[in-house]
Amino acid sequence: MDLWEQIFWGSVVLVGCIIFHVVGIGATSAVLDRIAKDEAHPRRAGTLLLLVAVAGVTFLHVAEIWFWAAAFMRDRLFGELADSVYFALSTYTTVGYGDVVLSRGARIFAAFASMTGMMTFGISTAFLVAYISRLIGRGGPNWS
Numbered sequence: 596m597d598l599w600e601q602i603f604w605g606s607v608v609l610v611g612c613i614i615f616h617v618v619g620i621g622a623t624s625a626v627l628d629r630i631a632k633d634e635a636h637p638r639r640a641g642t643l644l645l646l647v648a649v650a651g652v653t654f655l656h657v658a659e660i661w662f663w664a665a666a667f668m669r670d671r672l673f674g675e676l677a678d679s680v681y682f683a684l685s686t687y688t689t690v691g692y693g694d695v696v697l698s699r700g701a702r703i704f705a706a707f708a709s710m711t712g713m714m715t716f717g718i719s720t721a722f723l724v725a726y727i728s729r730l731i732g733r734g735g736p737n738w739s
Contacts, residue, residue: 605707623651652719663708687712
């Protein structure tokens with residue numbers, strides 16, 4: 596890919612992942628609101644809220660890593676799916692071990708995967724902090 600193709604396709608996958616993440620956070624929030632209405636068992640509801648919030652966020656991140664792995668495979672940047680998933684995971688989480696690198700014609704495209712991870716981890720962190728704050732404010736789960 597040339598420079599502008601990398602920027603274009605990297606932006607497309609990045610924006611797609613951000614939209615997916617925000618919609619997924621919204622769906623998780625709707626499920627959490629339904630669980631929160633279970634006032635008959637506030638401690639159980641609080642624990643379930645936390646569990647569902649973390650599971651929802653984890654699912655979103657794993658799905659986005661798979662989106663990036665699929666994008667790398669679509670562009671034939673890796674011969675095997677395992678290599679593509681490994682590279683997507685290490686790049687998305689910004690660990691970037693460096694044992695697998697791309698050619699010059701795909702480096703910028705791959706950098707968008709790390710941008711995706713940074714942005715979505717920020718959104719997820721804000722979401723989880725807000726929910727944990729709400730849980731503490733309503734008295735459950737009891738962490739003392």
